[in-house]
Amino acid sequence: MKEMNAEIPVIQGSEALIRSLLYEGVDTIFGYPGGAIMPVFDALYDHKTEIRHILVRHEQGAVHAAQGYARVSRKVGVALVTSGPGATNAVTGITDAMMDSTPLVVISGQVSSNLLGSDAFQEADVIGITQPITKWAYQIRRVEDIPWAVSRAFYIASSGRPGPVVLDIAKDAQNNKCPYSYTKTEFLRSYDPSPEVELDFIKEAAVIINQSKKPLALVGQGVILGKAENELIAFLEKADIPFGSTILGLSAVPSNHPLNCGMLGMHGNVAPNIKTNECDVLIAIGMRFDDRVTGDLKTYAKQAKVIHFDIDKAEIDKNVKATVRVLGDAKITLPLVTELLEKNTHSDWIDEFKPLKQKEIDCVINNELYPEEGEIHMGEVINKVTEATQNKAVCVTDVGQQQMMATRYFKFTQSRSMVTSGGLGTMGFGLPAGIGAKYGAPDRTVCIFVGDGGLQMTIQELGTIMEYGINVKIIVLNNNFLGMVRQWQELFYDERYSETHMKNPDFVKIADAYNIKGRKVVERANLDEAITEMLSYDGAYLLEVVVETKGMVYPMVPAGTSVTNIILGNGYKL
């Protein structure tokens, strides 16, 4: 029964927006003011104690920070930007969140409703621009619609397969007044976030797994988003199923779990990639068979029965045809299947992974992590950092070689510890996402790995770090190259290094200008001590490590080829 309110308050739209955000439990917003969103910033001024606003230095940074925040905290990330350029600057981050299923509500100001469509100052068709890159985009033109739209936005962003929502609020809707009351959205007839469990398929999946001699599981971010880490481990352990993770599935299960065979895909580990084409049952859980995971689909796991767990029906059969689909929330479906599983062991099958793992250690990993002479290697730095944090830190990466090295060599002991731009591959993601991650997990050490190229795409966020004293550890792996593109040029473009060499500024001096402690390491002898100094320093720290200019990320499955076509580099062959 609804209680009758004695009095429904009549308030301004901007105030209604803030109250609606508070109702949804928002306590942190990343944003940047401007003309068309000023009433909201004005209302924010009255709520400083309840909502902390982090003033970034560019709207792209606001969205990436909100992503980093959402990814580690399990909450919806909120970004607040102005109309026109404010909103268009946010587009890269919104697209990134769409690709990586990150729950966001991005609120943009818009010109007054009477000016819409007139090419008014700082007007952009934000709904038209963002509809294809959001889960939902809605323009609020009337003050009365604010609570309704905010309520829907949070429901849509956070339920089912999460994703970004854009609310574009006309300035007059922010300024006008109306009676305010808020109702949380829990149902939309046109939207089914958690499809009903299909018990027949649950049974069928269990039968196939029980009969399997060589099962292999592929763990994706769906497990983390569905908070189903424990359910996954129970499932894997009961039937003794080895697994590989997608890049976004990393940290769902601790790195040292005996069934964990590492990462899948282009720069993933040898064993899970090879075994994909040898298993008899492939069990995909909350992952979407991205081309960077599968390589050539025509040769991908053709021998195997495929069981696909996903909450998003559109992912079933999209890239890989499923023998059995298990639609629904992994937290619900996994235990239902586990219950029907027989306790099993697959020691012989799991033993088959070992020589491949050893081969990778001998041919790639030892050389990358423990070189005795020559220039410093990227993997070497990452390994030292993860060890120095007892594998407990949040690892945030940018995009490129350092990203692949970090996903390969950083180790995890708890879930939600990897923040990286997987689907969109957005250079410039790392620094602002790291800021958001620190707000999302203030008690954890946040290590940001970034290259010299990516750092300079959002380097202005050093200003945000300075202003708020955000304690992030920035490890710049500087090879003075756009390393991943350079690697492809070496392998596939006849060593024609077109526009990949970069003349770089003195990053430590830049950090110094922002009053951020910095240090540059060139010699291996100084590396350990510098990492210790960085981690024990109370505050933000930028550690620039000069790494080998022509480093390569191996193993590598060249794009569009079979997942078993693995280059080990350095003259080694599988």
Place this chain on the structure above:
Amino acid sequence: MNQVMEEKTLYTITIFSENTVGVLNQIATIFTRRQLNIETLSVSPSAIKGIHKFTITTFSDSEEDMIKLVRQIDKRVDIIKAYYNTNDDLIHQELALYKLATEKVLEHGSIEYLVRKYNIRILEVSKDCVVFLKAGHYAETQALFEELSQQIGVLQFIRSGRIAITKAKVERLSDMLSSREERKNKLETSDN
């Protein structure tokens, strides 16, 4: 018979949506991304208040692509339900209007024959022009256009997008809506 173009089949996509701003834009983007051309498009309020119905035709050589297309459309929050069908599953019609010069029509002499053969309705006769209406399948409205063009000359011609109704007994939208309603009630009772 299914309409066929270069080994491709004509599919009819039926979409029910909430009546919100920008739904057409969302649908169109999904066709564009998948490199599908929209052949015809018809939009109108459905029999159920507040729900709009889109009927879109597109050629494709793969039913699998249609399944994926419909799932992508269905996934949008504002879309209530999307289906695809081939011509065999449907009763479908298009509407065509033909404007002819009155003088030429009178010269022709055997208008009665054409009207009977094609089941033409005459909407307008003035001293300048005559307007015919014909409902039918694409081939039928096209055949009339060609015959009129050859024999009399057509001043203006327009054909609507396809509208269609399924031959199957069940009304899928109402089934879907009632199952959603059940779900909603379940949610509400579990809350209490």
